[in-house]
Amino acid sequence: MMSDLPLDQVRTLLAVVDEQSFDAAAAVLHVTPSAVSQRIKALEQRTGRVLLLRTKPISLTASGQVLIRFARSLAQLEQDAVSELGLDSSTRTLSIAVNADSLATWFLPSLSGVPASLSLAFDLQREDQDHTAALLREGLVMAAVTASPQPVQGCTSTRLGRMRYRAMASPAFIARWLTSPLPTSLPAAPVIMFDRKDDLQDRFLRSLTRRRTFTPVRHHIPASESFVEAVAAGLGWGMIPELQAAPRGDALADLAPDRPLDVPLHWQQWKLDSPALATVANAVAAGAGKALR
Template sequence: MMTELPLDQVRTLLTVVDEGTFDAAAAALHVTPSAVSQRVKSLEQRTGRVLLMRTKPVRPTESGEIVVRFARQLARLEDRAQAELGMPGSGEPTRLSVAVNADSLATWFLPALTRLPPGLRLCFELRREDEDHTAALLREGAVMAAVTSSPDPVAGCSVRALGRLRYLPVAAPAYAEEWLGTRAGTPLHEGIAAAPVVAFDRNDDFQDDFVRSLTGGGAGTLRHFVPTSEGFVASVAAGMGWGMVPEVQARPLLADGRLIHLLPGRSVDVPLFWQQWKLDFPALGAMAEAVAAVAAETLEQAQPG
């Protein structure tokens, strides 16, 4: 006999994850914290799995992620059914949650949202995350779709290639002369490993990978962490260090002499993919098409044949 998942318990689990604590979930659901705790415990007993890590904020376990993803998909299906039936409350806007890396947000992604018909009445919740980690938010059920660097689909998701975001190794001219000896004609590999570098955060190893391709070792220990795409570019242009900058952001600064290309003819392309829930949900489908269209216009595409 199949064991059912009580929907009130499933919705309660989702609320706890979204609100971060049992007390906050109780306030959102207009019940007592003990009632919330009991519902979650009952669901864990029914599934035979621990579904939540009792941390602050609360986090779903691997099994909990499956239930959270199911709860979000169920909510979307309910919204669609209500709209098709013309039920009260069906006029509420549809919220689409998407994980996007910072450089995509700063360069090409946002124009895709403006192409969606206003009649769809959409609200967007964008989660900024490194492209190597956006797929984790899909697995957790925290988002419905993601721009990711992984071509391997998350369970229950479809994937399509978007194109490649091209990066250039750049620096301010005065910085390059002082630290890299560009005016004297010093080979780049001789100075770049010890030169100050700008990184997005402590998880950003993009610059290290580039230096490793030249010298076999990583970038230097003199590094600045600037966790916004626009701030990253400004820091490099200000001479704080060299960095890997999206070509679309570097181009105007190269043209006016504020940046120089450290290794002309050399670039690094990062492949990007769109992953989304396998769900017959028109708003999500419309967004996927708009994102793919803008990506085809702005990202580097594979040459046919």
């Protein structure tokens, strides 16, 4: 049972995962690397399961994911209790997974609505909206902006709104590559992809042509602002959030004004009675309400 687990060993597991090495965890915990190793081995012996894969970077087994969720929940509840009792004014860290386009547009202004009196430090992990839920499942974050409405086990899910994307290109790119009807010319034109998890452009092409297509020239630019810059520079076409396209004016043209692509976004968080987490959730929901559809 969780109550039978030595808390120093559980906290050590959390430190190793967060710091990504035994040496760094030892520095944070003010013990020797040998002590860290011994605690992890003792915890694995106590549970009868391998918890960590000693790889680079360190990764968790399925059993390790269960324990790390417990450890992170315990740490947050402890921080909340200490804060409410007025016993400590130290900074608390809240880990959140968020997709790059939200991070580049509406998410950071939302966090500015969190009162400074909470002394929260945000540890933001950038991940595709279709994959942020996996970080929740693995216990690496406590909350996430995700495309998945189905709550991860032990989490709640709240709809935030829809981020609208439009197929955009520069006027010069259109003049060079898109001189024939869009269903014919667009699949053959260079395209900008965020990374290899990004399927928005392919989804748009499928909706346009009603068949699977393969664009021969695919540029991968894994930074939201640079992605928009690349499209504006004529390197290729791409799906850009309305929130980023609007300020560009005539530098970007909408290839299919009647075919926007909407991505529903949800806020998932662990089921914790945590005032700090609830305050952040409210701030995120308020920011999304102003920015998203």
